[in-house]
Amino acid sequence: MTNDVGLRVGGMALRIKGGKTAASVFDIGGMAVFRNSPSVADYEVITDSQLTLPSPEWSYSCEGEAVAFRFGHCEPFVIENLLQPVGNEPFVCMQFVSGASLLFNPAQPRRVLLSSVPDLSELRFALWMAFALLGQRNNAVPVHSSVVVKEGRAVLFLGESGTGKSTHTRLWLNHIEGSKLLNDDSPVVVIHEGRVWACGSPWSGKTPCYHQHAFPVAAIVRLEQQPYNQIARCSTIQAFSALQPSCPPAFVHVDSCRELLLQFVASVVDRVPVYRLGCLPDKAAAELSYHTVFQS
């Protein structure tokens, strides 16, 4: 009997292989919406692997509300039938404070290895990181944002934590007729056949909002709190600088991830208008961003 489960996120089919860890995936809120047959997967996350990371070098660390981890690279090594390094190219690795860890060989871009991850908050995050590593090589990247959909097109609102992304999208839901929330924390942005899409994901922060759907992106808007409402279209460099910090922050600290991420951000801002919105938490702010995006 196998515990393998399947997920479909951002147009990518993943198989989660292994024992107890794989079996607990659907205990995580929202995951069940993304359930898919494990037999048709293009990507795999192999869980409950015995992972001892040789000479890890940590270049990024994060102490979040739910999880704390370090991210970096380690020396490549061989696990028969699983890991086949090419030359001396380092592996990408992550370790939670609990000791649970993740390993990715850039030369095998369809596979991520996970140790046993008994804590569900950590597993939820480990799957996010696994997806981000696999997706990055397939033009699919989770972007920290709150997303609304109106008239079949998505608008992503970016900003540092506490800026009021969720507040702003809630103002849309209340005042812009026909608008709907797609995701409140980490939708997947996908470039497919030259077009930029926002896809729902199992990672939606404090708001349980889980949808499989994908919508073409009409615009990306970076928010900042101001004592007035004002919106301006970004130049290419401004757009790049607006979007980049909302992409997985650890990736710019590891060589094998940085260049791919920068090129992804460049491709997105080349195709989608990006705005900066200084705003109050009021109805006029939502109307301003709505009219600017949909009527210009």
Next chain:
Amino acid sequence: MRLDSRQKLTNVAGENIVFQPARGKVDMNHVIAFNDTALFLYNQLKDRDFSLDDVVAELLAEYEVDEATARKDAAAWIAEMEKNHLLLQ
């Protein structure tokens, strides 16, 4: 002096930039954008040691400027490179 070759110039959406990840928790990522002249100098000088006079010579060879202007622009370019941590002394 020498340009720091560990930092790579990347073309993103038609713009030439060097991306510098945040160094600490309070720091932010930095994006340094190059205009055509700054890019020309960067490409000419990236793989060798150079002095202010070398920068002036590159400008005089490429652009129709007098030496005083070239010297002023060369010094400004070096100051920008230094300010943005792109120079090794």
